[in-house]
Amino acid sequence: MKPLQIETVSLYGPGLPGWHDxxxxxxxxxxxxxxxxxxxxxxxxxxxxxxxxxxxxxLAIYAADKALEGTDVNPNNVELVFATTEGDLNISHHIFCxxxxxxxxxxxxxxxxxxxxxxxxxxxxxxxxxxxxxxxTAASYSMAVGLLQAYTTALTESIPVLYVAYDAxxxxxxxxxxxxxxxxxxxxxxxxxxxxxxxxxxxxxxRDGTDITPVDHPVLxxxxxxxxxAGSLPLLMALAEKRPATVAxxxxxxxxxxxxxxx
Amino acid sequence: MAIAPTYVTAFTLTSALGVGxxxxxxxxxxxxxxxxxxxxxxxxxxxxxFVDSQALRxxxxxLAAYDNDCTRIVQTALEQDGFTEAVERAxxxxxxxRIGCFLGTITSGIHVIEELYRDHEVALDxxxxxNLKCAYSVSLDAIMQYVRRKLDFxxxxxxxxxxxxxxxxxxxxAHRYLQMGFCDAAIVAGVEGYSETLINGFRSLGVLxxxxxxxxxxxxxxxxxxxxxxxxxxxxxxxxDDALALVGYGETADGHDMTAPHPEGKGIETAMLHxxxxxxxxxxxxxxxxxxxxxxxxxxxxxDAAVHRIFGDRVPVSSTKGLTGHTQGAAGIxxxxxxxxxxxxxLVPGIHNTREIADGLKCNVSLDNQTRRIRYGLTNSMxxxxxxxxxxxxxxx
Numbered sequence: 155m156k157p158l159q160i161e162t163v164s165l166y167g168p169g170l171p172g173w174h175d176x177x178x179x180x181x182x183x184x185x186x187x188x189x190x191x192x193x194x195x196x197x198x199x200x201x202x203x204x205x206x207x208x209x210x211x212x213l214a215i216y217a218a219d220k221a222l223e224g225t226d227v228n229p230n231n232v233e234l235v236f237a238t239t240e241g242d243l244n245i246s247h248h249i250f251c252x253x254x255x256x257x258x259x260x261x262x263x264x265x266x267x268x269x270x271x272x273x274x275x276x277x278x279x280x281x282x283x284x285x286x287x288x289x290x291t292a293a294s295y296s297m298a299v300g301l302l303q304a305y306t307t308a309l310t311e312s313i314p315v316l317y318v319a320y321d322a323x324x325x326x327x328x329x330x331x332x333x334x335x336x337x338x339x340x341x342x343x344x345x346x347x348x349x350x351x352x353x354x355x356x357x358x359x360x361r362d363g364t365d366i367t368p369v370d371h372p373v374l375x376x377x378x379x380x381x382x383x384a385g386s387l388p389l390l391m392a393l394a395e396k397r398p399a400t401v402a403x404x405x406x407x408x409x410x411x412x413x414x415x416x417x
Numbered sequence: 418m419a420i421a422p423t424y425v426t427a428f429t430l431t432s433a434l435g436v437g438x439x440x441x442x443x444x445x446x447x448x449x450x451x452x453x454x455x456x457x458x459x460x461x462x463x464x465x466x467f468v469d470s471q472a473l474r475x476x477x478x479x480l481a482a483y484d485n486d487c488t489r490i491v492q493t494a495l496e497q498d499g500f501t502e503a504v505e506r507a508x509x510x511x512x513x514x515r516i517g518c519f520l521g522t523i524t525s526g527i528h529v530i531e532e533l534y535r536d537h538e539v540a541l542d543x544x545x546x547x548n549l550k551c552a553y554s555v556s557l558d559a560i561m562q563y564v565r566r567k568l569d570f571x572x573x574x575x576x577x578x579x580x581x582x583x584x585x586x587x588x589x590x591a592h593r594y595l596q597m598g599f600c601d602a603a604i605v606a607g608v609e610g611y612s613e614t615l616i617n618g619f620r621s622l623g624v625l626x627x628x629x630x631x632x633x634x635x636x637x638x639x640x641x642x643x644x645x646x647x648x649x650x651x652x653x654x655x656x657x658d659d660a661l662a663l664v665g666y667g668e669t670a671d672g673h674d675m676t677a678p679h680p681e682g683k684g685i686e687t688a689m690l691h692x693x694x695x696x697x698x699x700x701x702x703x704x705x706x707x708x709x710x711x712x713x714x715x716x717x718x719x720x721d722a723a724v725h726r727i728f729g730d731r732v733p734v735s736s737t738k739g740l741t742g743h744t745q746g747a748a749g750i751x752x753x754x755x756x757x758x759x760x761x762x763x764l765v766p767g768i769h770n771t772r773e774i775a776d777g778l779k780c781n782v783s784l785d786n787q788t789r790r791i792r793y794g795l796t797n798s799m800x801x802x803x804x805x806x807x808x809x810x811x812x813x814x
Contacts, residue, residue, distance in 0.1 A: 155597070230672065240557055241578070247544055249614055250534040258460060258617045265618035266675040266801050269523060270557060270578025275802025278670045284684060286668030287804060288586060290575040293558040299575050302599070303590065310593040326544045328530070328555045360573060360599065362514065408571055409514075 164220030180394035183371030221341035237300025243324035419697030427503035433466030437497035466643025466742025487610030517600035521583025526554030580800030585749025607747035643742020665696025671803030682723030710736020739769030
């Protein structure tokens, strides 16, 4: 498969306050402090946007902003690929409760925010982005499935692609027995063309198997299992270490997404 | 430069128009809408495009956990038009790990959890106790897992959720995976069942018609919803000389509003232009346009303006939502298959329920069925989040 440049990375998660600030922790996980939390702050998260959106969408918008920051990519014409485990299940819960009432009155705002592509829609309106936007899901495999979607889009169309994987906790958990989800978002600005910034290049391939790349730190390893988006941690650690690596991410019950990382 | 065609080697549609392609074609030819009156009790009425319940049966055996009203439609659809057999042949040719699947849906089996809420004491701080059936029904990934297990393939996959453009975008995604070589055949699908969330969500927005929807009509007042499951098998090479193929696609966003389209249809216009460019075609090459035509006042006005700017009043245009209802996440593939049936049978479907074209709408709306050769046909899809997708299919020799 062909290589694709990662121009920038963005990150938000427990103990991971942004990509650049997290690089030392990802290089030396013994420094990791899960309790360290920071507010979601971004010029994109205006008070108006915060009123119209929830944490689930704000995580995506934050990661998108941070991945675009300082790049030459035009935010009103960049292809979006978003991935999340489900839509915002807090909103779903609210709607399902409304449907138990006699009036079955659904808030119009909640109705349009319950769709899977709500975050991409709000970001597109905010940035007046008219490029294509695709939101994918594959339950706990969403991050890897979205990564392959972004990779194929960038390389076949020969365009930059902003890829964001994000998940947020919700009162409604439809996957019985699953662990509580952390707020987590990761963004990658992919560019098939040469750019002034470059984190690494990647090549993707699908392989049969279930042996994913482990996270060599007990607490971070647990974090990586608590959401699909956090499943990106082995890849983020390889990128932080700036060394060639092969990372296997869970893609399905019997397949891996193999990521060749070339700094 | 035009993209390489992606050949459609099998397809099938189950909707309110009937189970399978022959029933669908018969209904279109006979102008027999599948919309039926649906009472919402004290909340009024609407019209809905249900799939014939007599054609559905429980899912048994090792996949019984996936059983719900939505997957029953999928089960029935997969048994029509030799589709499963076509997938088996593709597996024999390429291997089961070389078959991909890209599926669009908005609500999956959401009705299962709606019923769970109705049957329990719930509050905003107290969801109902969930069971395993929820995970197998309600997850947006559930139908994909059912299809992968039912047809037994393991290639690349994704469930796409971009509202009402979802199952149009699956065609573009499949084309890219095929071009990259991640798979040798790709199943594309769109699935939507009945849900209270959709009915009452659109009712709350004030765009759920109390009559059968009337696209482009002067008295149009909103949508009728429908259920459907459509499947197509895409490959890089044709299986016969006279083959249908995806020859162009365009995907854009409006960047304008979460629910309303850009008032001048700028987003869908750009998507149509991108599709023509990828197909290497001019506007004059298109023989028929299956419009999104949801029958809301704003949508039809925006789409009409966009179509007219590119195609003028030469190309016949119709919306088939008066026949099927708006099948939501399945709308893209529902209308793609209706277009392809028209291409195979020289049939431009007429718009349904429309009595008088609204003032100011300028497209060449086909009020009745027409016999016409369609070499190239285009279909539009527009969704919440300002998400647009356009597909162009060709009949290639």
